[in-house]
Amino acid sequence: MLTATPHPFSVFPMSFSVVEVPSKEHAHFESCKKIRLEVFVEEQGVDADSELDDIDDHAQHFLITWKADSGENEIPVATMRMFSYDVPEQSGNLVLKMGRIAVVKSFRKHGLGRKLLEVAEHYAVSRSAEQQKPGVFLYLHSQSDKHGFYTRFGYSVVRSAAQLDELRDGKLIKEPDELELKSLEFVEDGILHVRMAKYIPCPFDQRKC
Template sequence: MSYSCIEVECNKHPLFEHCKRIRLEVFVGEQGVDADAELDDIDDYAQHFLITWRGDEGGKAVPVATMRIFHYEVPEQPEKLILKVGRIAVSQSFRAQGIGRRLMDAAEQYAKSQGRKDKKSGAFLFMHSQSDKQGFYKKCGYCVVRSAAQLDGLIDARTLREPDEAELKSLEFLEDGILHVKMAKFVPC
């Protein structure tokens, strides 16, 4: 049994159909997100990742998880390399097997490669996490952030104060009918 992580450049790549199917299965089928909101123009230029699973030697590779990453412009922070991670989806029968962690590791490797390419000392990974998934992302090193202006605090996590429970509730927002919070992580290159 083995897993592979494949980079899928933009939605024109033939493997993007697998990414799309997994996203529609998870976000539209399971969570009730509108299909028109799930697939958007960002897919045209985002870097997509697809994880496949092969049950035995020589067996067929089965697509099981996906995510996308794209350059995210923050007007107050134009000098920073900020990559937005999103559309993280794992097929239901493959959850709780470390696949989400594999996706997050792939995001970090991609951030490091982009940082080196752009001659940056590091990159910020930023996301809108579903509120009930933030525990997973915290285990991956992400912190809840109030705004993009707080990203500098991620370089030295000791300077970043986690919001208390009351403040955390005030930071939640609805996106596609699901509660989310902003989370980020600094990845040194």
């Protein structure tokens, strides 16, 4: 039985809770793994050996669980992982890569994708404060047909992680048209993706971040 650890952004309607899973060795990682295998391997045909990789060893994972009002056991319904992403061109900036964002099919109408993005941004801000950075870049490889979802929440298509400074400086001010978007697509695990990112400034006084 899962036990959701109290979290500053873990209380959702309909008895949803967030569990922090700090490593692959954590007991709840098996639930994250199960969701990923169901969504990416069984539904989308991704190779299982590609889906589960060495990054899992050091990534920060998050799990959303659901518990019915009847008091039944908590059910794992969504997951995501985040980790520091080294980009030579961004050596002075904090870049966190989001990935393995998955929601089980029967729970895709409850806004859990949006909730995972909220979790990611809260985590990013806390990391920015810990490292005394003025802000943080959230970076991800979005499946092409999902890019509109991320756009709605302030994420922009970028050519590469090396371009992130332009995002922070406001130079990426328009979404690419359909032709431009096609030119930026690349294949990952047999699925078309585009690179996307969002800059989040530290909300605190920079001297205290």
